[in-house]
Amino acid sequence: xxxxxxxxxxxxxxxxxxxxxxxxxxxxxxxxxxxxxxxxxxxxxxxxxxxxxxxxxxxxxxxxxxxxxxxxxxxxxxxxxxxxxxxxxxxxxxxxxxxxxxxxxxxxxxxxxxxxxxxxxxxxxxxxxxxxxxxxxxxxxxxxxxxxxxxxxxxxxxxxxxxxxxxxxxxxxxxxxxxxxxxxxxxxxxxxxxxxxxxxxxxxxxxxxxxxxxxxxxxxxxxxxxxxxxxxxxxxxxxxxxxxxxxxxxxx
Ligand SMILES: NC(=O)c1ccc[n+]([C@@H]2O[C@H](COP(=O)([O-])OP(=O)(O)OC[C@H]3O[C@@H](n4cnc5c(N)ncnc54)[C@H](OP(=O)(O)O)[C@@H]3O)[C@@H](O)[C@H]2O)c1
Numbered sequence: 001x002x003x004x005x006x007x008x009x010x011x012x013x014x015x016x017x018x019x020x021x022x023x024x025x026x027x028x029x030x031x032x033x034x035x036x037x038x039x040x041x042x043x044x045x046x047x048x049x050x051x052x053x054x055x056x057x058x059x060x061x062x063x064x065x066x067x068x069x070x071x072x073x074x075x076x077x078x079x080x081x082x083x084x085x086x087x088x089x090x091x092x093x094x095x096x097x098x099x100x101x102x103x104x105x106x107x108x109x110x111x112x113x114x115x116x117x118x119x120x121x122x123x124x125x126x127x128x129x130x131x132x133x134x135x136x137x138x139x140x141x142x143x144x145x146x147x148x149x150x151x152x153x154x155x156x157x158x159x160x161x162x163x164x165x166x167x168x169x170x171x172x173x174x175x176x177x178x179x180x181x182x183x184x185x186x187x188x189x190x191x192x193x194x195x196x197x198x199x200x201x202x203x204x205x206x207x208x209x210x211x212x213x214x215x216x217x218x219x220x221x222x223x224x225x226x227x228x229x230x231x232x233x234x235x236x237x238x239x240x241x242x243x244x245x246x247x248x249x250x251x252x
Contacts, residue, residue, distance in 0.1 A: 001215055001216075001217060002028075002029070002215065003025070003028040003029060003030050003083075003211070003214065003215055004028065004029035004030070005029060005030070005031065006029075006030045006031070006082040006083055007030070007031045007033075007074070007077075007078035007079065007080060007081055007082045007083070008025055008030040008031065008032050008033070008081075008082060008083040008084075008085060009032075009033045009035070009070075009071070009074045009081050009083070009084050009085065009122075010022070010025065010032060010033070010034050010035065010085045010087060011035045011036065011059065011061055011085070011086050011087055011088040011114070011118070012035075012036055012061075012086075012087035012088030012089060012137070013034035013035060013036050013042060013045060013087070014034075014036035014037075014038045014041035014042050014045060015036075015041065015187065015188050016185070016187030016188055016189055016203055017087060017137065017182065017185055017187055017203050017206050017207060017210075018034075018036065018087045018088070019045055019203065020202075020203035020204045020206065020207035021085070021087065021207045021210060021211070022034060022045055022048075022049065022054075023048075023049065023204075023207075024204070024207035024208055024210070024211045025207075025211060026049055026052050026053075026054065028211055028215070030053070030083075031053040031055075031078050032052070032053060032054050032055065033054075033055040033056075033057050033073075033074045033077060033078070034046070034054065034055070034056055034057065035057045035058065035059040035061070035070060035088070036058065036059070036088060037058065037059070037060050038058070039056070039058040042056045042058060043056060055074070055077045055078075057070055057073055057074065061086070061088045061110065061114035061117065061118070062109040062110055062113065062114055064113075064117045064120075067114070067117040067118055067120075067121050068117070068120070068121045070121070071084075071118075071121035071122050072121075075125065080125060080129060080132075081122050081125065081126070081132065082131075082132060082133060083132070083133040083134075083135065083214060084118055084119075084122045084132070084133070084134050084135070085135045085137075085210075085214070086114065086115050086118045086134075086135065086136045086137065087136075087137040087180075088110065088114060089110055089111045089114075089137060089155075090107070090110055090111070090189065091107075091152045091189055092106060092107055092151060092152065093148040093149070093152070094148060094149075094150050094151045094152075095148060103151050104150075104151045104154070107151045107152055107154075107155040108151075108154075108155050108158070110155075111138075111152070111155035111156060111158075111159060112155045112156075112158045112159050112162070115136045115159050115162065115163070116162065118134075118136075119134060119162075119166065122134065123170070123175075126170075126175050127170070127173060127175070130173055130174040130175075131174045131175065132174070132175045132176075133175065133176040133177075133178065133214065133217060134163070134166070134170075134175065134176070134177050134178070135177070135178035135179075135180060135210075135214060135221075136159055136163050136178070136179060136180065137180045137182070138156040138157075138159040138160045138163070138179055138180065138181050139152070139153075139156040139181055139182060140181045140182065140183050140222065140227070140228050140231040141153045141156050142155075142156030142157040142158075142159060142160045142181065143157075143160075143181070143231050143232065143234070143235045144231075144234060144235050144242065145246075146246065147246065147250050159179075160179050160181070163177050163178075163179045164177075164179060164219075167219065176217040176219075177219070178213060178214065178217065178218055178219060178220070178221055179219065179220050179221070180210055180213070180220075180221045180222075181220060181221070181222040181228060182206055182222070182223060183198075183199055183200075183201075183222075183223060183224055183227035183228050183231070184197035184198065184199060184200040184201070184227070185200065185201055185202070185203055185206045186200055186201070186202050186203060187203050198227055199224045199226055199227035201223070201224050206223065209221065209223045
């Protein structure tokens, strides 16, 4: 399905995958609202697209009331929301020695509850219109436990499960739900990593794959193919075998 003329709300648009999605979505012909906390960074992104159908809406996605107000603003701007693309998120590695519940709460808030707030804010209007598309960026790290990803993986697993469950309720009412599970993508988030990131791709490539998946209203958009299919295969291994494999590949 062509995205031309669709009203799209994108969060996390000030850097990384979200920033790369802006030109990709505009090239596909959408009317776009972009959100993130840093208003200056959003203004810089917008300045690169003079004359585009682009609306800037700074937002902290962990603030439930603000998410609701923002959804109303997007509807006021474009009339309705065709596609809500919830991409904002972050990663905090956790280790046993520095284990803190604060990290878990922070990641659950930004990677999971923000999606719940977003769905709460856009779903009633989509149900009333019997059309719409909700897409959330999770991660292949949500498939199965990985070292240092106790908090991140749990937040992304929750996001995957929530969106997959929502789909059962809304698909027959004309609403598509896409779960987006990237492998490694080169962004400010992964620039912090000091380990080898197998199969890493550039953000514009990730954005192109996401746009193609949205055009197909795909239930899952996962990439890069070799890496994400490997992660899917690992998901079905019996746990003792999976544990051994991960331990073999984890330096002391
Ligand atoms: N890069 C990867 O390899 C990879 C792999 C799998 C999944 N992902 C997921 O992809 C998404 C984008 O990640 P990225 O790699 O592009 O990271 P990034 O470059 O750090 O971008 C994260 C974006 O989220 C926004 N954001 C963070 N907290 C927010 C908040 N409380 N309210 C509003 N916006 C917030 C940031 O904007 P502000 O700071 O301006 O608020 C920024 O625009 C995340 O959900 C991430 O978990 C990334």
